[in-house]
Ligand SMILES: Nc1ncnc2c1ncn2[C@@H]1O[C@H](COP(=O)(O)OP(=O)(O)O)[C@@H](O)[C@H]1O
C-alpha cells in the first residue's frame with residue numbers, strides 16, 4: 001500500500017507564491033512507487049482546496065480553474081483517519097484520506113508553527129519541525145535569544161516592541177547605541193527581506209524602524225557584517241541525528257539579498273500566484289545566483305558545518321532546514337544569520353550537490369516525519385487522575401446543580 005502524502009502549501013503569507021513553486025517542485029519529484037501525492041492548497045483567504053490540477057503551475061494563473069475543478073475541503077480527524085472532506089454540497093463527502101502531512105509552506109501563518117499546531121491538534125503525522133522549533137525558527141528575536149544561550153556565534157543585536165519605540169524613541173536610540181553602525185533593521189517575523197533596511201548612521205535609525213514596524217510588532221536591530229560573504233547550508237535529521245548538505249554562496253547585486261535576488265533571479269518561466277501582484281520565477285529559490293559549492297577555506301567550511309548542526313539541535317528542528325551564515329571574508333569570522341525551517345525549493349540543490357537527489361531527499365524527509373510521529377506518540381501525554389470525578393462529586397454535594405438551575 002502506498003503512503004498517502006498530503007502536500008500542504010500556500011497560506012496567508014508574503015511567500016505564498018514561492019510556496020506554490022516549492023510544492024510543485026516537490027510533488028513532481030516524489031517517488032510514486034512508494035507515495036501517493038495529494039495536493040492541498042491553502043489560498044490567501046484561508047480556503048483549503050484539493051485536486052489533481054494543483055500539481056500544475058499553469059493552474060495558478062487562473063483562480064477560477066481552482067474553484068471549478070478542485071474540492072473546497074477541511075482536513076480533520078474522523079473515525080481513525082485524517083480526511084479531506086468537502087465543505088459544501090449536499091453530502092459533504094470525504095474526497096480523500098491521507099496518512100501524513102507534508103507542509104511545504106513559507107513564512108508567517110504557516111511555516112511559523114501555526115500550521116504545525118493545527119496538524120498536531122488533530123494528531124496527524126507530519127514532516128518537518130514541530131511547533132516549538134517552527135515558532136522559534138520564524139522569529140528572529142526568539143531565534144537569537146535561544147542561540148545566544150547555546151553559544152552560537154552571531155552579530156551583536158538588540159530587539160524591542162513597536163509600543164516601546166512609540167512610547168520612548170530615545171530609549172530605543174540608547175539601546176541601539178550599544179551597537180556599532182552601520183546596523184540592519186528587521187521586522188522579527190517576515191522573511192524574504194521584506195521590511196529590512198541598512199542604516200548607516202544614527203540619524204537615519206527612526207526611518208528604518210518606521211519601515212520595519214509596518215510589518216511586525218517586534219523589531220530586531222543588529223550590526224552589519226563587513227566584507228560580506230553569504231553562505232547557506234542545509235541540515236537534515238531531527239534532534240537525535242543530523243547530516244549536512246553542500247554549502248552554497250549566494251550572490252547579490254544589491255547591498256543585501258532582496259526578494260528579487262532570491263526569487264526573480266534567472267528563472268525562465270514565471271508564475272503569477274493567485275491574487276498576487278508579484279511575479280516569481282518558476283524556479284523559486286533554485287533561481288538565485290549562487291556558487292555551489294562555495295569557495296571556502298577548509299577551516300571555515302567545518303566551522304559552518306559544526307555551527308549549523310548545533311543551531312539545528314538547539315532549536316530541536318526536524319526535517320530539512322536551511323541555515324544561513326554571514327561571513328566576514330577578510331577576517332574569516334563566521335556568524336549565523338537565520339534558519340529557514342522549510343527552505344525555498346526545499347533546498348534540494350544543496351543536497352543534489354552531495355549526491356542526494358530530490359526524490360531521495362523527499363523520501364528521507366517523510367521517513368524522519370514518521371519517526372518523529374512514533375516518538376511523539378510513545379511519550380505519555382496523559383495520566384490517570386480523579387480530578388474530574390472529584391469535581392463532579394463536589395458539584396453534586398456543594399450545590400453546583402443548584403447554580404446551574
Ligand atoms: N547582520 C547583517 N550584516 C550584513 N548583511 C545582513 C545582515 N543581516 C542580514 N543581512 C542581509 O539581508 C538579507 C536578509 O536578511 P535576513 O535576516 O536573512 O532576512 P530574511 O528572513 O528576510 O531572509 C540577508 O540575506 C543579507 O544579505
Ligand SMILES: [Mg+2]
Pocket residue numbers: 192193324338
Ligand atoms: Mg534570509
